[in-house]
Amino acid sequence: MESIKIGWGMRSITPDKPVLLAGQFHDRIADRVRDPVMVTAMAIEGADGEQAVMVSCDLVGIEDHILEGVRARLRNDIPELDSDLVILNVTHTHTAPTLKGFIESRVRPFLTCPREYPGIMTPDEYSDLVIGRIVEAVKEAWLGRRQGGLSWGEGYAAIGHNRMVLYHDGMAKMYGNVDSIFFKGFGGPEDHRVEMMFTWDQNIELTGIIVNMACPAQIIEHESFISADYISEVRELVKQKWGPSVHVLGTIGASGDLAPRDLMRNKAHGKLEGDEELRAAATSLVRAMEAGLETTGRTIDTNPVLKHRVRNVSLPLRRVEKEETERAISQWEAFRNAKESQEDDLVYFESLGFARQMEIFNDWAVQNHYHRLRQHAFYQMELHVLRIGDSALVTNPFELYTEYGLQIKARSAAKQTFISQLTCGSGGYLPTASAIASGGYGTQLLSGAVGDEGGRLLVEHTLEAIQSVWQDPA
Known part of the structure; x- marks a missing residue:
């Protein structure tokens, strides 16, 4: 029986010049490289010709023009590959360069005081x-695919x-003080599960690991150098343990309200810093890989069921009332008038402090969202469901709150479910109803246009898509 075919490819996307970094609300220019940012591709083809290519990018998000540009070139370069079946995700490192579109759609309209560099x-x-x-x-992975398992x-x-600290008044604050008499707990659950898929060649040699964890790669998010964050450390440890030819493809699970910061432990023992913190996270993850490989990971299937389906899903945009919009317009205009009266509007803006800047950003977002609703009431997204054996990989373009991911995993028809957020698009945060009620970063319109109504529908669309590839495994 012919076995499944697998191929791997990898390229550096590290720039050779200083570059503006993405991931914060202030400009950071990187003129040095701590470690390279990479793209890693894994191509898979079933005996019946079913296809999928997964690509993990050390970036903060997948802009539309990146997805469209890649697929357009692949249609020309590899016509036998269905480019619509190429899945692009990011590890969400906050020390990767800014892409075209990020400034225009997210940062510059907020900052209102653009600089030239x-x-x-x-x-x-x-x-x-x-x-x-x-x-x-992708070409290296696709053209290099060979029989394996x-x-x-x-x-x-x-x-x-969970980074949202909840207080007794019902309000939440990102990275809030846990050493407070008003501390109640955290705004949502955590998910420490690690899902793994191992690829093997015909000689039963390990060639790669697909790893899925609910934690964005943003340990060193405020730095001004280029880095893939803890993913780079994982790659190095994997090379040391299993050899330099073993690839790592990282996918980030539902973790819009999570971060690699243990606020309780940091309070008691102090926060690890820089390289030490990166190594600690990577070591923990690689230990999970070791355990997974030694327990169940050596049972190899050379001809697993492979099904790949793509759906275009419409999710309702968050509602915003006219009164809220009018208030936002008034506050935005007051800010604009005050700014324009200043001798140096950039100094003035930066003097306001982060909390006030967030209020201004949200006023801008509310009025724009209100006008957007009058034209289009839905957010269009691309959802992939990939069945490989008894596992399923599903995608969404959001920073999806963890509660939604747990709902999908709990009700999934698959024995093991990989959830890949920030994939084939960048839809902003998608918070739950309870998170929106508590407030805090990630829950306002400045952070995302889809709310809990869309989140509940996304769960149902995802579960139905998984079910569809289980109904007919042939």
Whole structure:
């Protein structure tokens, strides 16, 4: 019986010039590289010709023009590959360069005081580099696919923690003070499960690991150098343990309200810093890989069921009332008038402090969202469901709150479910109803246009998509 075919490819997307970094509300120029940012591709083809290519990128998000540019070039370069079946996800590192589209759609309208930086690689230039390197990695993976097999493992690594501190008045604050008499708990659950898929060649040699964990790669999010964060440390540890030819493809699970910061432990023992913190997270994750490989991960299937389906899903946008919009317009105009009367509007804006800046950002977002609702009431997204054996990988473009991910895993028809957020798009945060009621970062319109109504529907669409590839396994 012919076995499944698997191929791997990898390319650096590290710029060779200073570059503007993405992931914060202030500008950071990186002129050095701590570790390279990469794209890693895994191509898989079933005996019946079913296809999938998964690509993990050390970026903060997948902009639409990146997805469209990659697929357009692949249609020309590899016509036998259905480019619509190429799945792009990000690890959400906050120390990767800014892409074209990120400034225009997210940062500059908020900042209102744009700066020019001569001598850096522009977002347009970097976007072109990223598209080209992703295409190269996909081509290497697709053209290099060979007969092999897959196995699966499960484990635990406590690296993602809820960052929304909840107080007795019902309000929540990101990274709030836990050493307070008003501390009640945290705003939502955590998910320390690690899902793993191992790829093998015909000689039963390990060739790669797909790892899925509910924790974005943002341990060193405020730094001004280029880094893939803890994912880079994981790659190095995997090379040391299993050899330099073993690839790692990281996918980030539902973790919109999580971060690699244990606020309770930090209070008692102090926060680890920099390299030490990165190594600790990577070591925990690689230990889970070791355990998964040694327990169930060596049971190899050379001809697993492979099904890949893509759905276009419409989710309702969050509602905003006219009164709220009018209030936001009034407050936004008051800010604009005050700013324009200043001798240096940038200094004035920066003097307001983060909390006030967030209020201004949200006023801007509310009025724009109100006008958007009058034209289009839905957010259009691409949902992939990939069945490989008894496991399912499902995607969404959001920073999806963990509660939704747990609902999907609990009700999934698959024995093991990989959830890949920030995939094939960047839809912003998708909070739950309780999170919206408590407030705090990630729950306002400035952070995302889809709310809990859309979140509940996304869960149901995802579960139905998983069920559909279980009904007819032939």
